Amino acid sequence: MTESEQPKKTSMANAAKALLAKKKEQQGQGKQGFHGDQSTKALRSQNNKKPNNQRRRTGGS
Numbered sequence: 001m002t003e004s005e006q007p008k009k010t011s012m013a014n015a016a017k018a019l020l021a022k023k024k025e026q027q028g029q030g031k032q033g034f035h036g037d038q039s040t041k042a043l044r045s046q047n048n049k050k051p052n053n054q055r056r057r058t059g060g061s
Contacts, residue, residue, distance in 0.1 A: 010018070
């Protein structure tokens with residue numbers, strides 16, 4: 001038996017790198033999943049602080 005006939009053993013790091021490369025390649029081909037392409041997502045306002053309504057809830061002072 002030579003080395004080419006034996007099944008290859010890959011480490012977790014190599015398997016993760018291969019999986020990531022495969023995923024990147026699919027994204028490059030335009031095969032996005034449920035979320036689609038997020039690089040062209042419209043910007044949203046980050047001003048989302050709600051006013052303090054404690055006085056209204058407690059009936060004022």
